[in-house]
Amino acid sequence: MLLESVAYARPETVDQALEMLSSTDGAAPLAGGQSLINVLKHRVASIELLVDISRLEELRTVQDRPDGTLEIGACVTYDELEHSEPARAAHAVLADVAGHIEDQQIRNRGTVGGNCCLSDPTNNLPPILVALGATMNIQSAGGVREVPAEEFFEGYFTTAVGEGELLRSITVPPLPAGGGAGYSTVAVGADSKALVRAAAMVRADGQIEDARVVLACVAPAPFRHTGMEGALRGSEATAAAVREASLVIGEDLSPPGDVHASADYRREMARVVARRSVWQAIEQGGGRRG
Amino acid sequence: MVEADQTHAIEVTINGERQAATVPARQLLVHFIRDTLGLKGTHIGCDTGSCGACSVIIDGKLVKSCMLLAPQADGAEIETVEGLSDGGELSPLQRAFNEQHGLQCGYCTPGVLMAATFLLRRNANPTEAEIRRAIRGNICRCTGYVNMVRSIEAAARATAGSIDAAARASAVIDHKEEEAQ
Numbered sequence: 001m002l003l004e005s006v007a008y009a010r011p012e013t014v015d016q017a018l019e020m021l022s023s024t025d026g027a028a029p030l031a032g033g034q035s036l037i038n039v040l041k042h043r044v045a046s047i048e049l050l051v052d053i054s055r056l057e058e059l060r061t062v063q064d065r066p067d068g069t070l071e072i073g074a075c076v077t078y079d080e081l082e083h084s085e086p087a088r089a090a091h092a093v094l095a096d097v098a099g100h101i102e103d104q105q106i107r108n109r110g111t112v113g114g115n116c117c118l119s120d121p122t123n124n125l126p127p128i129l130v131a132l133g134a135t136m137n138i139q140s141a142g143g144v145r146e147v148p149a150e151e152f153f154e155g156y157f158t159t160a161v162g163e164g165e166l167l168r169s170i171t172v173p174p175l176p177a178g179g180g181a182g183y184s185t186v187a188v189g190a191d192s193k194a195l196v197r198a199a200a201m202v203r204a205d206g207q208i209e210d211a212r213v214v215l216a217c218v219a220p221a222p223f224r225h226t227g228m229e230g231a232l233r234g235s236e237a238t239a240a241a242v243r244e245a246s247l248v249i250g251e252d253l254s255p256p257g258d259v260h261a262s263a264d265y266r267r268e269m270a271r272v273v274a275r276r277s278v279w280q281a282i283e284q285g286g287g288r289r290g
Numbered sequence: 291m292v293e294a295d296q297t298h299a300i301e302v303t304i305n306g307e308r309q310a311a312t313v314p315a316r317q318l319l320v321h322f323i324r325d326t327l328g329l330k331g332t333h334i335g336c337d338t339g340s341c342g343a344c345s346v347i348i349d350g351k352l353v354k355s356c357m358l359l360a361p362q363a364d365g366a367e368i369e370t371v372e373g374l375s376d377g378g379e380l381s382p383l384q385r386a387f388n389e390q391h392g393l394q395c396g397y398c399t400p401g402v403l404m405a406a407t408f409l410l411r412r413n414a415n416p417t418e419a420e421i422r423r424a425i426r427g428n429i430c431r432c433t434g435y436v437n438m439v440r441s442i443e444a445a446a447r448a449t450a451g452s453i454d455a456a457a458r459a460s461a462v463i464d465h466k467e468e469e470a471q
Contacts, residue, residue: 001318001337001356002316003316003317003318004316005296005314005315005316006296006315006316007294007295007296007315008294008295008296008298008315008359008361009292009293009294009295010292010361010364011292012292016292020292020294024294030359030362033357033358033359033362034339034357037318037339037356037357037358037359038338038339038357040316041337041338049294050315050359052361052362054362079351102426102427103342103426103427103428104352104405104408104409104423104424104426104427105342105345105352105353105354105357105405105427106339106354106357106427108351108352108353109351109353109354109357109358190426191426
């Protein structure tokens with residue numbers, strides 16, 4: 001397929017990349033390109049200059065700090081995150097989510113930063129990052145600013161990253177004592193387009209002390225369902241109690257309906273995935289009752 | 291100053307051979323491989339990154355070559371289906387596809403062979419489930435997945451042992467009804 005004419009540049013530092021992005025009209029960062037190349041093929045965006053950031057070493061590492069915090073560079077690929085020892089040790093659920101994105105070819109090229117900055121509401125990583133309380137580190141010529149993942153995903157294909165800025169890395173705090181994480185999806189096919197997703201982080205010790213429950217695909221951006229979180233807090237860490245708490249999810253959701261599933265079906269499945277992700281989090285944290 | 295241009299001078303190593311060319315920035319890697327280098331073994335099935343027929347290995351990583359721009363491959367080592375055989379001698383993987391009828395129309399086969407090559411380098415003894423996951427990105431419109439899986443299993447056994455062992459292994463492959471992918 002013939003793409004529209006475009007210029008390409010491969011800067012050697014993040015500073016050079018930021019300079020090019022802020023000084024050129026119609027400049028866009030190119031990382032793994034697993035969505036952007038298709039956007040170019042369909043000619044739905046007018047891009048004059050592609051700034052290839054995929055090889056910038058500064059953006060390509062996964063590091064664990066002594067306090068257990070994980071820092072993931074924006075241009076780390078899904079495959080690298082899946083097989084990263086520090087990532088798996090700190091957040092096995094996050095590594096597993098990365099390992100179930102589409103197919104091997106896409107996992108070898110697609111990047112963590114790209115998955116977040118595209119902000120397609122069905123994308124895999126945003127809900128788990130919100131559940132884990134991650135921080136998005138956004139760099140510009142003026143320095144780095146930190147935005148909580150919860151505020152980063154603003155809506156359909158929009159994020160907190162502004163003109164002349166780049167997502168540099170994502171920091172994920174360690175799980176709290178007694179905490180665990182969970183993730184559940186209903187998709188059209190295995191590792192395929194998601195109809196509804198949920199991610200959870202729960203702290204429990206026979207009784208649920210704290211819970212973060214994030215729903216995705218049912219709104220323009222992933223969001224915490226504070227109603228279910230409130231219903232979980234203080235209740236027993238049993239499957240029955242989790243089920244009961246999930247019933248507060250309902251008419252407050254206005255999910256899209258399409259050829260794959262009706263809005264009603266997505267609403268019903270939102271309860272199911274919320275329940276599964278919370279239960280997985282309780283099991284992972286070892287906090288179930290009995 | 292960083293060069294920002296609509297054409298780029300690139301250099302790649304393709305199947306062990308060094309090649310230099312000046313490419314348009316908008317050229318997809320698959321077109322560079324097929325039209326500029328004349329290696330037509332890499333197929334274009336869908337042109338949208340969905341089918342995997344254009345899969346090649348770049349710097350050891352399996353990728354879809356319609357989802358990269360040619361300048362992004364600058365400096366890379368590229369392996370295509372043409373590089374699998376050794377001077378006309380089929381590789382164990384190709385031989386297994388031949389013996390196990392791992393292809394029907396053959397259009398998706400180059401991509402499947404590259405996906406299987408990537409898998410077997412990473413995991414020399416994959417389970418059936420791992421094989422199915424490894425070719426998840428490759429669509430066969432003949433739906434011939436069952437024999438592909440058998441072929442890859444046979445290739446894994448062949449490379450693990452001698453050619454005789456491979457023949458024995460392919461003879462004992464369980465031909466039970468399997469669910470197509």
